Amino acid sequence: MPVDQALSAMLQLTPLAEAVELVALSDAAGRVLAEDIQSSCDVPPADNSSMDGYALRLADAGAPLPVSQRVAAGQAPGLLTQGTCARIFTGAEIPPGADVVVMQEAVSFTAFDDLLVPEDLKPGENIRRAGQDIxxxxxxxxxxxxxxxxxxxxxxxxxxxxxxVFRKVRVAILSTGDELVQPGVALQPGQIYNSNRFLLQGFLESQGAEVVSFEQVGDTFAATLSALRRAADQADLVLSTGGVSVGEEDHIKPAVEALGELAIWRLAMKPGKPVAFARLGQSVFIGLPGNPVSTFVGAQVFVKPVLARLAGEAERKPTWLTGLASFSAATKIRQEYLRVQAIWQDDQWQLSAYPNQNSGVLTSAIWANALAVLPPESKVAPGDMVRFFLYADQATPKPDSN
Structure with a gap:
């Protein structure tokens, strides 16, 4: 299935957020607003001065003016007496009757400390009007x-x-594979560290989701089925890594089919061909491949927009950009996602591809800051314009191999 068609189907099958809760403003960062918000007041609430100076009636500007009051920010001014001015400070409310503020640097005084103002004043000068912002x-x-x-x-x-705000999306992570061990444990022959768990957990939390459970699943059908049941009972979204292909030790597909209806399986993309999508009761399930770069790309392309819909967020699509390729590439029947460094230089984006695009090379995702998307049956030569999207602010030098 083509990637765009698969993503469209996923979003159609993903329920919209419904559960709403009230949170304090101090706790609202990263949350998704559930209702439109209207202002109950004007901002600013009253006309105020945009600088330190003197407030007066423009009609009084032709003669020396005594200072009749002093108004600082936070004080309520009195009615401005005709033929006088008010000493006023930045942010202070304009006295009723005044219609102009003269900056303090532009005035002079008589021997009797009366104010002399310039002749070129304009009504409303240096006054911020009530409701100017909101x-x-x-x-x-x-x-x-x-x-x-x-x-x-x-x-x-x-x-x-x-x-x-909408309730946070609850996510359960399942890692399949008897070869996986947690960091901090000494590796035995045939074992590898479980990088995908931490990659996904950090990604999910950066998207405002709540990881409610993690389980490492043994390579049996019974263990996979049981873990899927538990995850679906407590999460809005269930993510699995590994076990989604067609090998004898891959049990995700038959276990999902035993619990629900598998809507998507195997996509025309590279990396990440074996991607599964299903509804498990009230939960949404996405099965990603076990290779770490495939997990990373799947999170960017599929998990991010599905999470946005579950969270009640307006549909989140990549911001597509185009850049000048410095590399050569050719695709076959699958849409390919290349890890590239995108650098703004000479008034355009310059794209460099990581030399090893293997799906097991996670250092490429650190070195790069963008994914270049190459359609099926396409060729790229140096100097061609290529479509891409950023996933990080800046690229990072490759770690020292020593």
């Missing part, structure tokens, strides 16, 4: 937005103390 009743944030520090600042500016 008007009362305006919708400031829409449901489906994942909140970050910018949104929290905006919400605080209108006095929001708590807000409705």
């Amino acid at each position: 008007c009362r009743g305006a919708t400031i944030l829409r449901a489906g937005m994942r909140l970050d520090y910018r949104h929290l600042g905006l919400l605080a500016s209108v006095g929001i103390a708590e807000l409705p």
